[in-house]
Amino acid sequence: MKDPMIDIRNLSVTFNRGRKPVKAVNGVSLSVNSGEVVALLGESGSGKSVTMRSLLRLHPKGTSIEGSMRVAGNDVTELSARELADYRGATVSMVFQEPRLALDPVYTLGQQIEEAIMRHENVSRREAALRALGLFEKVRIPSPERRLMNYPHEMSGGMLQRSMIAMAIACNPKVLLADEPTTALDATVQIQILLLIRELQKEYGLSVIFVTHDIGVAAEVADRIAVMYAGRIVEEGKVADVIQNPKHPYTRGLLGARVELAHGRDRLITIPGAPPDLAALPPGCAFAPRCAEAAAQCITDVPRLTAIDDTASVACVRYA
Amino acid sequence: MINLVGEPSPILPVGERGGPAQPLISVRGLLKHFPVKGSGFLKPKKVVHAVDGVDFDILKGETLGVVGESGCGKSTTARLLMQLITPDRGEILFDGESAGETLPLSEYRRQVQMVFQDSYASLNPRLTIEESIAFAPRVHGVPAAKAIARAHDLLHRVGLEPVRFAGRYPHELSGGQRQRVNIARALALEPRLVILDEAVSALDKSVEAQVLNLLLDLKRDFGLTYLFISHDLNVVRFMCERVMVMYLGKVAEIGERDAIFEKTRHPYSSALLASMPKMNPGERTLEPPLSGDPPNPIDPPAGCRFHTRCSFAEDVCRQTLPPLSRISGAQSAACLMAMTNSGHSRAPVQMEA
Ligand SMILES: Nc1ncnc2c1ncn2[C@@H]1O[C@H](COP(=O)(O)OP(=O)(O)OP(=O)(O)O)[C@@H](O)[C@H]1O
Ligand SMILES: Nc1ncnc2c1ncn2[C@@H]1O[C@H](COP(=O)(O)OP(=O)(O)O)[C@@H](O)[C@H]1O
Ligand code: SF4
Ligand code: SF4
Numbered sequence: 317m318k319d320p321m322i323d324i325r326n327l328s329v330t331f332n333r334g335r336k337p338v339k340a341v342n343g344v345s346l347s348v349n350s351g352e353v354v355a356l357l358g359e360s361g362s363g364k365s366v367t368m369r370s371l372l373r374l375h376p377k378g379t380s381i382e383g384s385m386r387v388a389g390n391d392v393t394e395l396s397a398r399e400l401a402d403y404r405g406a407t408v409s410m411v412f413q414e415p416r417l418a419l420d421p422v423y424t425l426g427q428q429i430e431e432a433i434m435r436h437e438n439v440s441r442r443e444a445a446l447r448a449l450g451l452f453e454k455v456r457i458p459s460p461e462r463r464l465m466n467y468p469h470e471m472s473g474g475m476l477q478r479s480m481i482a483m484a485i486a487c488n489p490k491v492l493l494a495d496e497p498t499t500a501l502d503a504t505v506q507i508q509i510l511l512l513i514r515e516l517q518k519e520y521g522l523s524v525i526f527v528t529h530d531i532g533v534a535a536e537v538a539d540r541i542a543v544m545y546a547g548r549i550v551e552e553g554k555v556a557d558v559i560q561n562p563k564h565p566y567t568r569g570l571l572g573a574r575v576e577l578a579h580g581r582d583r584l585i586t587i588p589g590a591p592p593d594l595a596a597l598p599p600g601c602a603f604a605p606r607c608a609e610a611a612a613q614c615i616t617d618v619p620r621l622t623a624i625d626d627t628a629s630v631a632c633v634r635y636a
Numbered sequence: 637m638i639n640l641v642g643e644p645s646p647i648l649p650v651g652e653r654g655g656p657a658q659p660l661i662s663v664r665g666l667l668k669h670f671p672v673k674g675s676g677f678l679k680p681k682k683v684v685h686a687v688d689g690v691d692f693d694i695l696k697g698e699t700l701g702v703v704g705e706s707g708c709g710k711s712t713t714a715r716l717l718m719q720l721i722t723p724d725r726g727e728i729l730f731d732g733e734s735a736g737e738t739l740p741l742s743e744y745r746r747q748v749q750m751v752f753q754d755s756y757a758s759l760n761p762r763l764t765i766e767e768s769i770a771f772a773p774r775v776h777g778v779p780a781a782k783a784i785a786r787a788h789d790l791l792h793r794v795g796l797e798p799v800r801f802a803g804r805y806p807h808e809l810s811g812g813q814r815q816r817v818n819i820a821r822a823l824a825l826e827p828r829l830v831i832l833d834e835a836v837s838a839l840d841k842s843v844e845a846q847v848l849n850l851l852l853d854l855k856r857d858f859g860l861t862y863l864f865i866s867h868d869l870n871v872v873r874f875m876c877e878r879v880m881v882m883y884l885g886k887v888a889e890i891g892e893r894d895a896i897f898e899k900t901r902h903p904y905s906s907a908l909l910a911s912m913p914k915m916n917p918g919e920r921t922l923e924p925p926l927s928g929d930p931p932n933p934i935d936p937p938a939g940c941r942f943h944t945r946c947s948f949a950e951d952v953c954r955q956t957l958p959p960l961s962r963i964s965g966a967q968s969a970a971c972l973m974a975m976t977n978s979g980h981s982r983a984p985v986q987m988e989a
């Protein structure tokens with residue numbers, strides 16, 4: 317078997333800045349093969365973005381990271397500052413939910429893409445400018461020459477997200493991390509961006525982790541789904557299997573609460589309660605306080621993510 | 637209902653005068669153009685056509701959904717209804733009375749309340765949540781003790797135990813809890829109409845479901861009418877009896893939920909509906925139903941606003957602005973294909989007798 321492109325083992329991330337340490341990621345293991353798209357699905361605060369930022373080592377000082385991360389043959393925790401600079405953008409790049417915050421407001425988009433190319437490759441500005449134009453055409457920005465001269469504030473959200481994607485693929489990375497890239501967009505633009513990412517992923521053979529809280533978005537883009545809850549992965553499997561036959565009580569709850577299913581009914585089914593405080597996680601299964609199927613064991617032991625067949629894993633005592 | 641303000645009750649409360657068949661709100665010819673900064677002085681004066689002549693009714697006791705691309709004028713319509721901004725033209729009737737004329741604005745403002753998307757920005761960080769909820773009634777002259785007691789009732793109604801939550805500050809609550817507070821606050825003056833502008837959009841799915849159920853309960857228990865603005869078409873389909881689709885400052889289509897979702901007569905509505913992600917990975921979307929961005933609202937296209945992106949556009953669409961026309965009792969659309977003898981090749985033709 318070939319090595320996976322991304323191999324995260326037992327990753328834990330703890331922020332030590334507040335009054336109490338916050339364990340935002342709590343033993344995550346996830347691997348993504350070359351050319352595979354995995355959707356990381358979970359509610360806000362479940363640790364999706366922290367996991368993504370770990371893969372780029374983007375955490376503030378004083379954050380403790382445990383476990384291992386290998387990406388395209390690199391041991392991410394061991395990279396020196398110089399290696400890290402080469403690795404970001406050239407091996408792994410990221411697209412964010414808020415492109416406006418990720419772009420520099422005082423430079424044109426053309427300048428920012430050229431800089432990104434020249435930082436990694438020994439090419440002239442002229443050549444970088446030509447590549448930037450090609451990228452804008454690739455992501456189908458209308459009147460690309462003119463648009464390259466725009467500043468971020470002169471573009472709509474959808475156009476800006478296309479520019480971010482152009483910049484992300486500028487140096488032919490192997491891995492694309494997409495952190496809710498369509499959450500701020502409306503339906504008609506969202507589907508355009510999803511199809512664009514799917515198309516580029518195929519063409520460049522990218523491995524993608526696509527973070528979302530929207531199951532429909534995952535269904536449109538992903539080969540596999542990993543469901544996160546309170547800093548842990550609680551279920552993983554092929555996209556159709558997870559959607560059609562969810563196993564973990566949390567995944568079942570999430571899918572059951574979908575408004576699409578409520579057609580003709582006058583109430584939505586909900587998951588009672590709220591996610592736990594990460595600074596005071598319950599000792600056993602983090603979902604136990606909300607789980608209708610919780611048993612005595614659930615309150616004391618953290619269930620391990622366990623394979624139940626060739627493609628699916630679940631972290632729940634009922635499947636252990 | 638509790639008579640909160642303690643004024644002598646009129647014979648019939650405002651908003652119940654015209655009988656159940658009279659719309660709670662009737663909007664006619666509503667128009668708002670915003671001047672563009674840096675234009676006008678020695679340069680041609682430019683305006684953003686944010687809301688460009690819209691007509692619609694909100695029926696008593698219904699939830700009217702409003703959908704459409706970002707920037708199409710949903711929030712501006714809401715702010716006009718709230719009287720937060722003044723229209724350039726047009727009229728708002730509340731139960732048959734003209735707001736600002738036969739119905740005093742102060743009275744109208746009490747009847748129409750709003751909940752915004754950003755749960756944090758809409759609460760005063762220096763007030764405890766009971767103070768926030770009691771604030772508007774206090775301004776309207778309700779004695780403090782009574783206003784606080786009523787705030788506790790409302791907190792209880794929105795699922796926040798007063799003993800635990802009444803004394804907290806906004807930053808001590810989760811997003812879902814803050815949005816419950818905003819809902820309680822909107823109800824404090826016993827309004828008839830509540831405008832929900834993306835009120836659940838920032839919430840997680842499981843919290844969103846809880847808040848949507850709450851909104852349904854409150855609507856039933858307090859006899860409310862909702863204007864429900866959302867980007868999530870699945871949520872709109874669940875919550876709303878009727879739906880209004882907006883495009884570039886105009887109403888593209890309006891009608892009963894099933895008519896819009898199952899038999900839409902406007903190409904923009906169908907593109908919008910087809911853009912919803914498919915839940916079945918075996919039936920993924922292959923082509924984006926709509927390409928490009930909406931045109932610039934400073935300089936909207938002549939004729940039908942949608943003709944630059946419509947796959948059915950013909951010459952006549954570039955010249956004629958289709959009026960919102962009634963198709964059936966359940967539905968009206970602004971498309972030349974839905975208008976008899978409009979000159980569009982797909983329009984129904986009626987021979988003269
Ligand atoms: N105060 C203002 N001054 C100038 N232009 C404005 C102002 N308020 C809104 N606009 C413009 O009016 C148009 C309609 O805006 P509006 O906020 O109503 O859109 P919306 O449909 O609510 O969009 P979204 O889905 O993004 O909330 C937009 O082009 C917007 O930029
Ligand atoms: N720099 C930071 N310092 C302290 N806590 C953080 C930091 N970044 C994220 N967190 C916390 O970690 C948890 C997970 O966050 P995140 O990964 O952003 O969630 P999401 O799944 O919504 O992307 C949250 O409780 C968040 O507040
Ligand atoms: S381990 Fe127990 S509490 Fe956790 S999801 Fe499974 S049954 Fe529920
Ligand atoms: S009037 Fe013409 S351009 Fe406008 S929506 Fe109908 S067919 Fe399309």
Ligand SMILES: [Mg+2]
Nearest residue numbers: 364365366495
């Ligand atoms: Mg996040």
Ligand SMILES: [Mg+2]
Nearest residue numbers: 710711712833
């Ligand atoms: Mg808005």
